[in-house]
Amino acid sequence: MAARDTGSVATRAPVLSCAAVGSVRKATWRQYWSFLGLNVVVSAATTLLILSVWGRPRPAPAATVLPTLAVAERLASVIPTASSTLAPTATPVTYVVQSGDTLMTIAQSLGVSDDVLMKLNKLNNPDDLDVGQILLVPTPKSGRAPTETPEPRPTAQPTVTPLSDSQAPRVEIRGVDGVGDLESEAIRLLNTGGVAKMAGWTLDDGRNQVYVFPSFTLHNGAVSVNTRPGTDTVIDLFWGLSEPVLASGKIVTLRDADGNVQSTFSIP
Known part of the structure; x- marks a missing residue:
């Protein structure tokens, strides 16, 4: 009968499987569709936010308001007080100086003299003009010389020539x-x-x-x-x-x- 060798029997070490330590689970199709739907919602919300901000109406530029009081004061200082010896002055209008304008070209285009423009706007130097400057301009009728009314010419009367003896009936x-x-x-x-x-x-x-x-x-x-x-x-x-x-x-x-x-x- 063979003897049992108890000393040769080795002790077995326990084997750990990967599942026991921690395993990576594969995502299901339901999870994929959930992530995709979330991305679509976020992208759409971002796009709508950008469009709403971009399409918001911008405030219109404020219109430049001509200081009426200042213009009235300047007119009052130039237009003489009405009297029996002064002819009525035409109501002035305004002109905005453009690039390349000179006092002479402005006066010629508006039909007034440059002296009238200088006096009305209290200018000492005719070359001292700025782009955007507002000039007071009288109506062309006040700056031009009065037009002479031509006198009607007398209508020519036909000259009656008496008949000679040879032309007169006899x-x-x-x-x-x-x-x-x-x-x-x-x-x-x-x-x-x-x-x-x-x-x-x-x-x-x-x-x-x-x-x-x-x-x-x-x-x-x-x-x-x-x-x-x-x-x-x-x-x-x-x-x-x-x-x-x-x-x-x-x-x-x-x-x-x-x-x-x-x-x-x-x-x-």
């Missing part, structure tokens, strides 16, 4: 025909001068029998005035009587439209 009674016979009775006229416009001329027998010429023009030539009715032509006019008017001893008179006697004829 109408005469040259004779009578058919005395006492209504069908052939006529007074013969002859124009040896210029054109005669005979409207309104008259022929009378000296006994209240008057013939008034119609609108008729007698050129150099002859025309007969018949005492009977008829239709006027360029060589024959008709008195329109119903009985003869000419008789021996009567004097026939020709007058123009003004009543001036042009010719007479005594019937033999």
Whole structure:
């Protein structure tokens, strides 16, 4: 029977596993989605905060207010007190000096003199101007010389040249025909001068029998005035009587439209 060697039996050391010391656990899908959602929320909140700050309306720049009191005091020192001998002064306006402006160019552009600008703004040196400086400027009407009103020219009157003897009409009674016979009775006229416009001329027998010429023009030539009715032509006019008017001893008179006697004829 074999002897049991108790001394050779070694004591076993305990073995520790990694799980007993501490192990790294793998994240689950639920944890991944939780972290991702948190990042999205934080990013969105940051973006909204930036946009709200950036889009906030900025305050508008304050408008430059012209000191009305100062302008009024300066105007009061320049504009004279109204009196019966002073003409009314135009209300001034303001002008802001720009880069490159001179007193002369400002005066020329506004239609005033540089002396008026210097006096109104109390300037001792015309070159002492600053960009942005406010100048008082009178209206152009007060800085310009008064415009002269042209006097109306008299309307030219037409000159009437009297007709010469060769141009003036010369109408005469040259004779009578058919005395006492209504069908052939006529007074013969002859124009040896210029054109005669005979409207309104008259022929009378000296006994209240008057013939008034119609609108008729007698050129150099002859025309007969018949005492009977008829239709006027360029060589024959008709008195329109119903009985003869000419008789021996009567004097026939020709007058123009003004009543001036042009010719007479005594019937033999």
